[in-house]
Amino acid sequence: MNSATPFFAQPPLPENILKEALSLAHQAFEADEIPVGAVVFNSKTFEIIAMAHNKTIALCDPLAHAEILAIREACKIIGEPNLTGYSIFSTLEPCVMCAGACAWSKLDAVYFGASDPKSGGIDVGACVFTHKQTHHKPKIYRGYCAEECGSLMTQFFKNKRKKK
Numbered sequence: 749m750n751s752a753t754p755f756f757a758q759p760p761l762p763e764n765i766l767k768e769a770l771s772l773a774h775q776a777f778e779a780d781e782i783p784v785g786a787v788v789f790n791s792k793t794f795e796i797i798a799m800a801h802n803k804t805i806a807l808c809d810p811l812a813h814a815e816i817l818a819i820r821e822a823c824k825i826i827g828e829p830n831l832t833g834y835s836i837f838s839t840l841e842p843c844v845m846c847a848g849a850c851a852w853s854k855l856d857a858v859y860f861g862a863s864d865p866k867s868g869g870i871d872v873g874a875c876v877f878t879h880k881q882t883h884h885k886p887k888i889y890r891g892y893c894a895e896e897c898g899s900l901m902t903q904f905f906k907n908k909r910k911k912k
Contacts (some may be wrong), residue, residue, distance in 0.1 A: 756887050756888065757889070758889050762858060773840075777904055779806060780805065781802040782804070784814040785799070785800070786813075788818070791857065800804050814848060817849070837854045838860045841868035843864070855886045860892065870888060
């Protein structure tokens with residue numbers, strides 16, 4: 749863990765947000781996509797407004813990460829690119845691209861499940877929110893259902909290695 753990463757004490761998240769994101773990650777797993785689910789919700793009421801799972805293969809789009817798709821849908825629903833007043837939960841630590849999208853969309857907070865030691869953009873690698881060039885820095889919370897989220901990723905890649 750990068751000691752400069754601005755993590756906050758973990759507040760509770762409603763069970764339905766966690767369950768939806770995990771269900772989406774399982775849907776991605778079944779579709780042979782990297783199993784990540786993301787949910788955008790109102791920061792005060794916790795009402796879910798958008799959700800998605802990875803679809804990079806289905807859409808033949810390397811940018812079709814769960815977080816990007818959920819952010820795009822949320823922006824369409826509220827009719828603007830500024831998501832102040834909203835937060836996101838992702839089953840996996842967002843990559844640098846997705847962390848950047850969280851900053852550019854001005855989300856209040858980013859919650860995530862499992863850390864991603866290979867491609868994470870918040871806790872490892874680029875550590876997007878530690879840079880002074882990052883104009884908007886959402887609050888960061890980690891470790892929600894981390895064991896379940898992490899084991900889904902481990903099983904997915906274990907299955908991939910078996911197929912080779």
